[in-house]
Amino acid sequence: MRNMRRKLPPLNALRAFEASGRYLSFTGAAKELLVTQGAISRHVSLLEDWLGVKLFLRTHRGIELTRKGETYIRALSSVFDQIDYATREARDDADGSVLRLKLPPTFAMRWLVPRLTRFKSLHPKIDIQVVTSHEPANFRREDIDVSVHSHPFPPEGAGHRRLLGEVLMPVCSPSLLERGPALRTPGDLAHHTLLSSRNRPMDWSRWMIEAGMTELESEGHIDFDNAALAYQGAIDDLGVMIAVRALIEDDLRSGRLVSPFDLQVSTPGAYYLACSQVGAKSPQLEAFEAWLVWEAVDYERGLSAPAITGSPPPQ
Structure with missing residues (x-):
């Protein structure tokens, strides 16, 4: 190995530039590296001063890579990928345990x-x-x-x-069925609060179309950003949830949840x-x-x- 001193810019500046180039955004780089947008901007400016070249064009729409910046980021991304791979190989648990x-x-x-x-x-x-x-x-x-x-x-x-696969079915608690209102036909859902997950906004629509309904005015709707909260809400009598069957199978078997209708809808x-x-x-x-x-x-x-x-x- 040659005994030659490497002339390298500050590592944090390189990381800030590489992340900014991938996102074409100081904000995106800041979120990834868990620092402020101002810190990213300062690191990039430091790197530009160190190199003596402009790496980004600042415009009213944001930032764009210069020709020098495009060439530099291609080389840096390849190097960071190699470092990432070498690091994984060198870790104590690289044996896959x-x-x-x-x-x-x-x-x-x-x-x-x-x-x-x-x-x-x-x-x-x-x-x-x-x-x-x-x-x-x-x-x-x-x-x-x-x-x-x-x-x-x-x-x-x-x-x-x-x-x-994904199979959709409405579910609720047994006690919700017991105290009513009745859930004998899909139209009876209009008298209940409907629960859903924000990450699956089309599930109720898919099921209702297969049930022969184009729209339904219900008593209310509660939308959760985590489906697990919606399932818990159904268990706790909050309303009727449109469920992915694989995720509530244990609740069906234990009786914590029941399906008021036979219709199950497979999605793509x-x-x-x-x-x-x-x-x-x-x-x-x-x-x-x-x-x-x-x-x-x-x-x-x-x-x-x-x-x-x-x-x-x-x-």
Whole structure:
């Protein structure tokens, strides 16, 4: 190795510039790096002074890369990707004994976590870290091994594997059925509060169209930013939730929730699995992927069992 002193600009300035160039926004870079927009701007100016060139054009619409900036960011992004890969390889847990999962919050809480004990019983030495987000993983930028994400249609490109389809059904608590108003036909929903998730705004419309209704004026509507809160609201008699069956199966079996109608509606959407392509798959990652796919197949095989429908218990 040559013993030559490298002439490198400040690392924080490089990171600020590279993130700003990817987002074409100081604000976006600030959010990623957890600093203020002003700090990003100062770092970029420092780098420009250090280089003696302009990297961005400041306009009334925001920022644009100069020709020098475009050339520089291409080289830097490649270098940062190499550093990211080398860092993963050098980590103490690079043998794959720690698996990092990125999952939608409600999927994690209501489908995966109740099943994880089965995986841990098979592989007790594999540690798992779970991050929840409604955004799919960016494996080039995030230290994530496995990502599950709900897509309204099959995602483009290789590397995605279908896990679970989406079947919609209204559900509520048994006590809500008992005390009324009655829920004998879909039109009776007009007399109830409808619950939904902000991340799935079309679910009620999809189900109602299949039920033969073009619109419905209900008693009220409560929209949650997390579907798990909406499901809990249904359990606690708050109203009727339009549910993804896979996420409330345990509640149906235990009787915490019931379905007042037989109609179940399949959507074009599904949950898809993707695994990091950075380096070869470790035996631990392969084991988890195989287990997760088996669990999904086993669940969907049992989906042919009828839903638990409800009616008011005898007085």
